[in-house]
Amino acid sequence: MSHDSAQVDPTSKSEQTKKRLREGAMASFSELGFHGTSTRHIATAAGMSSAAVYVHYKSKEELLYRISKFGHEAILAVVREGAASSDDPAQQLRAYAFALAKYHAQEHVSARVVNYELGALEPDHHAEIIALRKELDNVIDAILQRGLDRGVFHTAKPRMAAVAIVGSCIDIARWYRDGGSWTPDDVGEFYADSALRIAGATP
Template structure:
């Protein structure tokens, strides 16, 4: 997948919210024991503010309210924390994208974009880490995340292809349109601020409409 990846530090100042990380405590409930989940959420918060390279394990432990040694009880390294955040984040966004129930190609693409874009707003600080710190992963961990990204790209490409096949989308370049849709939605995480005038749901609605116009939906 070729949509942009870089550093969290390259965009505007990140606004972390207790609400987002409270949601993570629920959505990342599969991470056990609770102390490991707490450490992972703390790492996401720290990376989103300082960037991966500028964050120390001591910073993460302080964010979690735990001792520096506690990091290594659950994770072998700072990089493993980043990998788990990236893996879970990509898997979650894939589930959000493919979890829509609509069958009609127009309605399905609209619902998928609405969910995908609003997720990148609702979880904007975490999504920034997931999308823009990939270069810090080891080759083995990066390969696993890249496979998830390929599945995300394939899911959108299949939706666009289905609309073209049904004659309801006018798209001369399916691959190009797929990358444009993904880039549009993912970029929400870069600029979204909770204090802005649109809610995540409103952004989802706006982007669904924009994408349908992009693919010439009829």
């Protein structure tokens, strides 16, 4: 390294490289699955050498962990923002489902990795991601409970309703493709309505 390299912000450059690697890994994991992806696939997708991958991430699993953590934190942020947009449980549920559905349409490539490759995480990383998913569940469970308490929702099995609502939104990542006739907003609107119907909201 020459003395000149000190003029470049190393953190920023390193972060950009890491971002490229995460994006390369995300594309490969989404297409080939975690177990079907080699370091070479990730390096090729990021336009780097295989050796460069290990400079920044100690393993393929660490990349999956970082992608999963980033993805779950992003999802949690959008649904929390949705839930915080109103005091009314019906409006909150609508906003929660709209945000969750729109995210899974818009970010369908990363969302497939985030939802379908969890089993490949090492135990401590897996536990950390499961804790983030539990927070996601806690938000919808609280909304459903408040709606039931106020008599605006009607369901005998609120936990199963939450699983069905969240699951239908997650499933969007499986089938959604860019350039179709339904925009992420169209999908968000429809799934928001469906969430209210599943919860038995009084129209």
